[in-house]
Amino acid sequence: MRSPLLLVVLLAVAGCTETAPPRPDGGSNGTSIVLADRDEPATLNPLLGYGAQGVSKIYDGLVEHRQDGSLTPQLAADLPQPSADGLSWTVELRGDVKFTDGSTFGAEDVVATYTAALRNPVKDRFSTLAGVEQTGPSTVRFTLTQTQAAFPHLLVLGVLPSEQANPDGKPVGTGPYRVTEWKKGDRLLLESNEGYFDGVPKIKKVTVVFVTDDNQRARRMQDGEFDGTVLPPKIATQFAGKSGLQVNHHRSADYRAVRLPAANPVTGNASVRLALNFAANRQAMIDSLLEGKGTIAYTPVPDALAEEFDPTARFRFDKAEAARLLDVGGWVPGADGIRVREGVAARFTLMYPLGDDLRADLATAFAADAKAVGVDVQLAGLSWEAIRPRMTQDALLYGEGSPFDPDLMLYDLRGQGSPAADAALENGRRLIDPAQRAVAYKLFQQAFVAAPSMAVLVFPEHAYVMRDSWNGYQPVVDPNSYGALTWGPWWNLEKWEPK
Numbered sequence: 001m002r003s004p005l006l007l008v009v010l011l012a013v014a015g016c017t018e019t020a021p022p023r024p025d026g027g028s029n030g031t032s033i034v035l036a037d038r039d040e041p042a043t044l045n046p047l048l049g050y051g052a053q054g055v056s057k058i059y060d061g062l063v064e065h066r067q068d069g070s071l072t073p074q075l076a077a078d079l080p081q082p083s084a085d086g087l088s089w090t091v092e093l094r095g096d097v098k099f100t101d102g103s104t105f106g107a108e109d110v111v112a113t114y115t116a117a118l119r120n121p122v123k124d125r126f127s128t129l130a131g132v133e134q135t136g137p138s139t140v141r142f143t144l145t146q147t148q149a150a151f152p153h154l155l156v157l158g159v160l161p162s163e164q165a166n167p168d169g170k171p172v173g174t175g176p177y178r179v180t181e182w183k184k185g186d187r188l189l190l191e192s193n194e195g196y197f198d199g200v201p202k203i204k205k206v207t208v209v210f211v212t213d214d215n216q217r218a219r220r221m222q223d224g225e226f227d228g229t230v231l232p233p234k235i236a237t238q239f240a241g242k243s244g245l246q247v248n249h250h251r252s253a254d255y256r257a258v259r260l261p262a263a264n265p266v267t268g269n270a271s272v273r274l275a276l277n278f279a280a281n282r283q284a285m286i287d288s289l290l291e292g293k294g295t296i297a298y299t300p301v302p303d304a305l306a307e308e309f310d311p312t313a314r315f316r317f318d319k320a321e322a323a324r325l326l327d328v329g330g331w332v333p334g335a336d337g338i339r340v341r342e343g344v345a346a347r348f349t350l351m352y353p354l355g356d357d358l359r360a361d362l363a364t365a366f367a368a369d370a371k372a373v374g375v376d377v378q379l380a381g382l383s384w385e386a387i388r389p390r391m392t393q394d395a396l397l398y399g400e401g402s403p404f405d406p407d408l409m410l411y412d413l414r415g416q417g418s419p420a421a422d423a424a425l426e427n428g429r430r431l432i433d434p435a436q437r438a439v440a441y442k443l444f445q446q447a448f449v450a451a452p453s454m455a456v457l458v459f460p461e462h463a464y465v466m467r468d469s470w471n472g473y474q475p476v477v478d479p480n481s482y483g484a485l486t487w488g489p490w491w492n493l494e495k496w497e498p499k
Helices: 005-014 107-117 121-126 151-156 212-220 233-239 269-281 282-289 319-328 357-371 384-390 406-413 417-432 434-450
Strands: 032-037 063-065 071-073 087-093 129-136 139-144 175-183 187-192 205-210 228-231 243-250 255-259 294-296 339-341 348-354 376-383 395-401 454-460 464-465
Touching: 005 121, 005 406, 032 212, 063 151, 087 151, 107 129, 107 139, 107 464, 139 151, 212 228, 233 243, 233 357, 233 464, 255 357, 269 319, 269 357, 269 454, 282 294, 282 357, 282 454, 348 357, 348 384, 357 376, 357 395, 357 454, 376 395, 376 454, 406 417, 406 434, 417 434
Parallel strands: 032 205, 032 228, 348 376, 348 395
Antiparallel strands: 063 071, 087 139, 129 139, 175 187, 187 205, 228 464, 243 464, 255 395, 255 454, 294 454
């Protein structure tokens, strides 16, 4: 693997010429595109988690999020309508849609998909859904166990034909593209759905190549293998100004945080959790690791959620305060500078996924800040297979976040912080009035900074290198799911046209 420093040198030398990289297909009329993603999906089945935040290319949901984050009907004829008590939502369906296998879309497919969702891995997202039923030739009704104002946002789930609505179902949807081949570990091949109800795509062939390592994707992009890819901001800057290419940065609601497991005697200690938040030099991380392309994060709520965001919920960078908090908590500096409490050293492991340079850099910076106040953070770059079994005991540099509704990303944080935080999240879910919900989420943020369950560090901007060969690009605020197959610059690829 090339080192990041060597890569920078190579790209800088390559940048001395204004010759555009060759097209990956040898030059074409723009009806095909080759994109590179860092992460390969584990599945293409919506019931197993594929396309959870919409724009999956293969499927449509009843509704979809548009550029501004608002909902618009997709397979629905209109937006979902709530009952007077908020315990059910009724959806009228379009009547002009077919699946890519030629079968006709109808209410039975919606009922089958969501009924199956309640029995499969996505069921946790639908914890308030009691059931779904067909109430007319083209009408379905969702019944809830409690009010949930954010429920319509969950209806981006890709709808399957009723006969495929199971964990082993084939990837058949109504979306703008259909799967022609999936070479696992290498690439996914898509072709346009020539019967797509929302307009036949002008880009007829989409190839998504999976390359985990950031440096390898950058090198192969430079060599002309791809028309676009996502890169850490620090690497993406090397492509700025190159002929035929553009570098675009997206704001994100995708926070990077150090997850601090409650079961670990160090990371679960309230004094350590609070001290680490004061010790983290977030601005330095943005300046040095993100090339200034990001926003400081103190809580999981992004400023993209303008009504719910509380700018006063924050930590100052104050190593003296961090040390004081550790002193008060009984963590005494040892002979080697590492603090000890009741025989337990202030030491823990921080994991990050291999190949993700940004998370590795953030983990390294966080460890240095922690060391400065007497907390020893041991870094471990691991595969996801190795990470998952250790998440209850070891810390993790992870990413999460959504710009659509705070309930979608915050509700699962219950039980990790304080009772006040949990109560605010419960209220944010059940309240219907937007103003009251905004108050609830601001109360959550205040409770979070008083008793943090993790150290939220930054909202990084997502950087994309793209060949400037098409019209139709529209910037969006990205959720944590982004890339060639979901959010990011290609979220509306089916609307792009060759220049």
